[in-house]
Amino acid sequence: MLVVSAPAQSRCTIPGSTKVYIASFACRRARQAQRCKALSSVDQHPARLQAKLPPLRKPTQLKQTQSRTMATGSPTPATDQFLFLKQVALEAAETGAKIVQEALEKPRNIHFKGVTDLVTDTDRASQEAILEVLRQQVPEHGFLGEEGGVSGNAHSEYLWCIDPIDGTTNFAAGYPSFGVSVAVLHKAEPVAAAVVEFAGGPLAWVTRTYTASKGAGAQCNGKDLQVTATTDVTQSLLVTGFGYEHDEAWSANMELFKELTDVSRGVRRLGAAAIDLCHVALGVSDGFWEYRLKPWDCAAGVLMVQEAGGTVTTMTGGSYTVFHRTTLASTPGLHQRLLETLKPKTEGLIQQGYPLGTWYVPGVYEQYVEQVSNQ
Numbered sequence: 001m002l003v004v005s006a007p008a009q010s011r012c013t014i015p016g017s018t019k020v021y022i023a024s025f026a027c028r029r030a031r032q033a034q035r036c037k038a039l040s041s042v043d044q045h046p047a048r049l050q051a052k053l054p055p056l057r058k059p060t061q062l063k064q065t066q067s068r069t070m071a072t073g074s075p076t077p078a079t080d081q082f083l084f085l086k087q088v089a090l091e092a093a094e095t096g097a098k099i100v101q102e103a104l105e106k107p108r109n110i111h112f113k114g115v116t117d118l119v120t121d122t123d124r125a126s127q128e129a130i131l132e133v134l135r136q137q138v139p140e141h142g143f144l145g146e147e148g149g150v151s152g153n154a155h156s157e158y159l160w161c162i163d164p165i166d167g168t169t170n171f172a173a174g175y176p177s178f179g180v181s182v183a184v185l186h187k188a189e190p191v192a193a194a195v196v197e198f199a200g201g202p203l204a205w206v207t208r209t210y211t212a213s214k215g216a217g218a219q220c221n222g223k224d225l226q227v228t229a230t231t232d233v234t235q236s237l238l239v240t241g242f243g244y245e246h247d248e249a250w251s252a253n254m255e256l257f258k259e260l261t262d263v264s265r266g267v268r269r270l271g272a273a274a275i276d277l278c279h280v281a282l283g284v285s286d287g288f289w290e291y292r293l294k295p296w297d298c299a300a301g302v303l304m305v306q307e308a309g310g311t312v313t314t315m316t317g318g319s320y321t322v323f324h325r326t327t328l329a330s331t332p333g334l335h336q337r338l339l340e341t342l343k344p345k346t347e348g349l350i351q352q353g354y355p356l357g358t359w360y361v362p363g364v365y366e367q368y369v370e371q372v373s374n375q
Contacts, residue, residue: 079215085138085158085192086213089182089300092133096126096164096180097196097207100171104198104205108172120172123147126164130182134160141184144362146296154363159185161299161322166195167272176201181274183299188321188368190214193300197275210278210304218281218307225281225308231333233260236286238267238338239276241293248354249291252345256289259341273327277301280329281308287330287338289315291346294359295322302329311335315346319375323358323365 100122109121127147134143135152138160143152145162152160160182165171167178176199183193191214200206210225212218218225230236238260242250261267268285270276274297276288281304299322302312313319315326317339326346330338350356361369 079213082186082191082213083216085184086194086211086216088134088137089184089192089194090209090211091137092130092162093180093182093194093196094209095133096130096182097198099126099129100165100180100196100198101205101207104174105202110172120165120168122171123165123168126180127162130162130164130180134162138184142363144295146294150362157187157364157368159362159365161185161295163274163296163300166274166297167270170271171198174202175271176205177270177272177275179272179275179278181296181300183303185295185299185322185365186214188323188365188372190299190303190306190322193303195274195278195300195304197278208278208282210281210300212281212300212303212307214303214307216307218304220278220282225304226283227280227305227308227310227331228283228286229333230286230331231337233264233334233337233341236264236334237284238264239279239285239288240267240269241271241273241276241288241290242269243292245292248349248352249356252349253291256342256345260338273297274301277329278304280310280331281305283308287328287334289326289328289338289342291315291356292325292359293322293327298322298327302327305329313339315339315342316350317343319372321358321369321372323361323369324373325356325359 103122111120124147127145131143131145131151134141138158140153140156141158141160142150142154142156143160143162144150145164147164161184163181165178166181170176170178179195179197181195183190185191193212195210197208197210198205199208208220210218210220240253240257242253257267257269273290273293276285277298278301279285280288281301302322305312309332310329311332312327312329313335314324315328320327328335328338328342346356358369358373
């Protein structure tokens with residue numbers, strides 16, 4: 001299992017057009033050494049998966065890379081900035097995952113946000129631990145968490161989307177499909193993300209660690225991801241999800257579930273959108289759709305799919321942001337064929353006046369969402 005220590009850190013400032021805060025080389029190497037020591041016990045259990053962290057660079061190396069890439073144009077300084085943010089996302093997700101891991105075999109203290117919508121003390125503790133990392137590393141950014149709403153700099157171009165436990169109902173029951181999801185948006189587009197997935201189940205828990213940054217691909221436990229090459233719906237394995245409200249969208253998706261089950265190899269419903277999207281990126285499923293996801297549900301997973309070569313749009317085929325209320329992510333060769341089934345049903349809901357535009361968009365992000373939607 002994943003165990004993470006978070007020692008005190010210091011930051012230095014990289015000059016240039018983009019302000020970047022990075023931990024000192026000594027602190028990062030100390031942290032990496034502690035991770036390796038903590039994970040050494042995992043090596044004694046071959047059945048368990050462990051994340052292989054990418055090597056960390058000295059601050060001077062990052063400066064040199066920026067200078068060189070400004071001259072060559074590949075990769076761009078922005079890409080290098082996103083690589084740093086991926087490391088921050090990874091540290092934050094692993095810190096939250098440690099809280100979750102410690103609670104796996106303990107009784108759950110469950111509260112209800114709605115009739116069936118759960119939250120546990122572990123959700124809250126995980127989110128606070130994640131926010132502590134982010135406030136230390138990127139205090140100038142904005143933060144949006146499932147438990148607690150918006151905080152930080154409301155005027156920043158960067159907004160972090162945090163799901164301390166995606167799939168809380170599964171976690172509460174010990175069902176093996178949930179994870180910790182952390183992503184950062186830049187002008188409404190995901191640019192860096194990390195997801196720690198808990199699988200296996202009681203007495204056999206394992207983890208997979210997914211990471212991605214814009215322009216630099218997606219990885220699972222350090223290995224590059226690629227979506228499948230499936231182009232035929234009859235040869236596809238699909239995934240969907242259902243919200244807590246049993247309304248028109250829920251009923252419409254039940255019908256879509258049936259229709260696509262009839263013509264595909266099957267449709268799965270696991271109950272954790274971030275994990276569902278990571279599975280598309282991993283290549284174990286071919287497509288995912290769902291109504292009414294929130295930004296923290298999908299921001300990290302959407303980037304995983306995009307960086308693994310997949311396609312993400314709304315369920316009517318429009319330009320997508322994580323603030324939109326319909327999500328379709330799939331391998332490129334399958335996308336249009338799935339839209340042929342999903343689009344008519346979704347347009348019917350819209351024509352009936354059902355709200356499937358955008359979710360609440362905080363602060364300055366309204367202009368960014370509008371720009372992407374008009375592309």
